[in-house]
Amino acid sequence: MADIYDSAFHTIINDCKKFLIPYINEVFGEDYSGDEEIVFHPNEHYISRNNEPDVKRITDSDFSIIGSVTKNYHLECESNPYDASILARLFEYDAQIALDSATIDGDMINVSFPNTAVLYLRSGRNMPDCVWVHLIYPGGDTKYSVPAVYLQSYSLEDIFKKKLYIMLPFYLFNYEKRLDEIECDEAKLDALTEEYNRIVSELSGLVATREITAFDIITITDLMEKVFKALVGSREHISERIGGIMGGQVIMTKAKEILNSGIEQGIERGFEQGIEQGIEQGIERGFEQGRIQMVVDLVNDEVLSVEEAAARIGLTVEEFKKRAE
Numbered sequence: 001m002a003d004i005y006d007s008a009f010h011t012i013i014n015d016c017k018k019f020l021i022p023y024i025n026e027v028f029g030e031d032y033s034g035d036e037e038i039v040f041h042p043n044e045h046y047i048s049r050n051n052e053p054d055v056k057r058i059t060d061s062d063f064s065i066i067g068s069v070t071k072n073y074h075l076e077c078e079s080n081p082y083d084a085s086i087l088a089r090l091f092e093y094d095a096q097i098a099l100d101s102a103t104i105d106g107d108m109i110n111v112s113f114p115n116t117a118v119l120y121l122r123s124g125r126n127m128p129d130c131v132w133v134h135l136i137y138p139g140g141d142t143k144y145s146v147p148a149v150y151l152q153s154y155s156l157e158d159i160f161k162k163k164l165y166i167m168l169p170f171y172l173f174n175y176e177k178r179l180d181e182i183e184c185d186e187a188k189l190d191a192l193t194e195e196y197n198r199i200v201s202e203l204s205g206l207v208a209t210r211e212i213t214a215f216d217i218i219t220i221t222d223l224m225e226k227v228f229k230a231l232v233g234s235r236e237h238i239s240e241r242i243g244g245i246m247g248g249q250v251i252m253t254k255a256k257e258i259l260n261s262g263i264e265q266g267i268e269r270g271f272e273q274g275i276e277q278g279i280e281q282g283i284e285r286g287f288e289q290g291r292i293q294m295v296v297d298l299v300n301d302e303v304l305s306v307e308e309a310a311a312r313i314g315l316t317v318e319e320f321k322k323r324a325e
Contacts, residue, residue, distance in 0.1 A: 005230075007226075014061075019166045020065075021036070022162060026162055027147050039063060040061070072112060074115070077121065080122060081120065082123075082124055087131055087133070090116060098111040098114070118146060152174055171224065196242050203220065203221070228242065295312055306321070
């Protein structure tokens with residue numbers, strides 16, 4: 001199950017990398033403007049151990065932000081509550097990242113450890129603000145901190161105010177311990193449904209103001225849906241009430257946004273016929289065409305399978321293929 005959450009974290013960081021800047025600013029107290037260049041590094045590292053084959057380790061993210069200076073970052077997402085056993089793994093990752101980017105200068109090797117942080121999706125009793133790595137070497141020692149970020153420390157207001165959209169796919173973790181009672185309590189289910197409707201509304205507003213793109217919102221909601229299914233499981237009432245919010249409704253909202261962005265954009269996307277026949281017919285035809293085109297683009301980008309795309313817009317696979325052509 002943890003693979004689902006790791007994959008969601010890796011996907012939103014790589015597919016919506018501009019979301020990294022406000023997250024880094026929040027976690028490390030940086031002041032990046034958003035104009036900096038972000039360069040990702042390979043996330044597969046091979047750890048050598050005595051008398052053992054090399055062990056492959058995959059980090060959730062390893063990247064550099066290039067501004068007035070260049071800084072390296074390593075982010076991890078952990079679905080288990082804090083446990084000190086993660087310390088050895090973090091150092092192992094950091095040391096390998098440093099070694100992979102090491103440079104040789106004459107008789108000296110330069111190794112630079114990344115700025116590292118961990119996002120915890122679940123909270124427990126022992127929740128330190130940061131953990132420490134203490135390095136002891138011949139002639140001295142040093143230590144560096146690894147910030148611990150807890151999802152449950154951030155309200156929905158915090159997430160949108162601070163633009164921490166990286167956290168949105170995992171929002172349901174805040175309700176994980178109450179899912180059984182929500183499943184059996186209509187009022188609590190109404191409240192949770194309202195929360196998800198609010199997320200959709202907020203994201204739609206961000207697209208309308210062009211702060212995020214249609215691709216961004218589809219990526220976020222697709223990942224929210226995957227995490228939602230993993231956490232909710234067989235709880236039918238929650239699935240029925242909230243499942244559709246993250247699927248068809250969002251796709252419809254995005255198609256409307258594409259249409260409402262202006263007639264010129266509509267013409268460029270091939271909506272001339274609808275526009276010529278009048279605003280109402282143009283909106284109707286353009287909306288439908290834009291809706292299909294958007295999902296086709298997601299299939300071409302391998303974000304959705306053909307089967308998933310067809311289901312999103314209520315067509316059979318055969319019908320979808322014909323319409324897509």
